[in-house]
Amino acid sequence: MIVGLTGGIGSGKSTVAQMFRDLGIPVYDSDREAKLLMNAAPEIRQAIMLNFGEAAYTASGLNRAYISNLVFKDKKLLQKLNQIVHPAVAKHFSKWVQKQSTAYIIQESALIFENQSEEKYDQIILVTAPLEERIKRVMKRDKVDRGxxxxxxxxxxxxxxxxKKANFTIINTNLGKTAETVAKIHEILLNKSVKQ
Ligand SMILES: CC(C)(COP(=O)(O)OP(=O)(O)OC[C@H]1O[C@@H](n2cnc3c(N)ncnc32)[C@H](O)[C@@H]1O)[C@@H](O)C(=O)NCCC(=O)NCCS
Ligand SMILES: Nc1ncnc2c1ncn2[C@@H]1O[C@H](COP(=O)(O)OP(=O)(O)OP(=O)(O)O)[C@@H](O)[C@H]1O
Structure with missing residues (x-):
């Protein structure tokens, strides 16, 4: 059974993902794998340099600050980047799934609903938190400004x-409560996987 784990920036997806890992569930981190592929796959590297210029890479790899400065203020460029990266991540994820053997596995991705990819999942978990709290968390974590x-x-x-579209919503404002909700969802998912 394939479970999607999503939520906006700073909602706490990675925090929740770690809680599921602690329960023995494999979690595929799409953000992380996207970055690894952008660095390692020559055809992706080439396509990115062609569209974003040589400055997209430095000696130490993908220049994330340079790319994010371009794409998050220009929807067309973001679309272009997504077109290059997302199919490669999807392919890599399919291979990863085949190697797993637990009752269910999780794909963590910020963009399940944005990409209209909900059909790929048997169940979807959404993580939320108040907008202002999310902004403050990311400003602190990444040392970036509000803009x-x-x-x-x-x-x-x-x-x-x-x-409206998620099967489960975790309101992540209190870590203890979030862990309790994760444990409950885990039990429900184990039950569902038996019935499948
Ligand atoms: C632009 C990049 C280089 C910036 O890297 P950076 O380390 O600053 O951010 P990181 O990847 O950790 O993303 C943090 C958060 O930003 C938001 N975000 C990232 N990519 C996107 C996107 N394409 N659209 C909307 N939001 C996004 C998400 O909330 C994500 O969780 C990077 O985000 C990227 O390569 N994005 C395109 C690939 C992608 O879509 N990844 C996300 C899911 S596969
Ligand atoms: N309930 C919480 N209370 C306080 N801080 C939290 C809580 N949950 C997560 N955080 C912190 O908020 C920040 C964002 O959390 P996390 O990285 O898990 O979010 P995310 O949704 O994966 O973010 P992104 O979309 O940027 O990858 C982290 O520094 C994390 O430690």
């Missing part, structure tokens, strides 16, 4: 839209 966080939020759907 940088808001630019990304502007390229994501509002939680009100996502809540």
């Amino acid at each position: 940088k966080v808001e630019a990304r939020i502007n390229n994501q759907l509002p939680d009100t839209e996502k809540e």
Whole structure:
């Protein structure tokens, strides 16, 4: 059974993902794998340099600050980047799935609803938190200004839209409560996987 784990920037997806890993569930981190592929796959590297210029890479690899400065204020460029990266991630994920053997596995991705890819999942878990709290968390975590966080939020759907489509919503404001909710969802998913 394939479970999607999504939520806007700073909602706490990675925090929740770690809680599921602690329960023994494999989690595929799409952000992380996208970055690895952007560095390692020659055809992706080439396509990115062609569209974003040589400055897209430095000696140490992908120049994330340079690319994010371009794409999060220009929807066409973001679309271009997504077109290059997302199919490669999807292919890599399919191979990864085949190697797993637990009752269910999770794909963590910020963009399940934005990409209209909900059909790929048997169940979808949404992580939410109040907008202002999310902005503050990311400003603190990444040491960036409010504008940088808001630019990304502007390229994501509002939680009100996502809540309608998710099977489970975790309101992540208190870590203890979040862990309790994760444990409950885990039990439900184990039950569902038996019935499948
Ligand atoms: C632009 C890049 C280089 C910036 O890297 P950076 O380390 O600053 O951010 P990171 O990848 O950790 O993303 C953090 C958050 O930004 C938001 N975000 C990232 N990519 C996107 C996108 N294409 N559209 C909307 N929001 C996005 C998400 O909330 C994500 O969780 C990077 O985000 C990227 O390569 N994005 C395109 C690939 C992608 O879509 N990844 C996300 C899911 S596969
Ligand atoms: N309930 C919480 N209370 C306080 N801080 C939290 C809580 N949940 C997560 N955080 C912190 O907020 C920040 C964002 O959380 P996390 O990285 O898990 O979010 P994310 O949704 O994966 O973000 P992104 O979309 O940027 O990858 C982290 O520094 C994390 O430690």
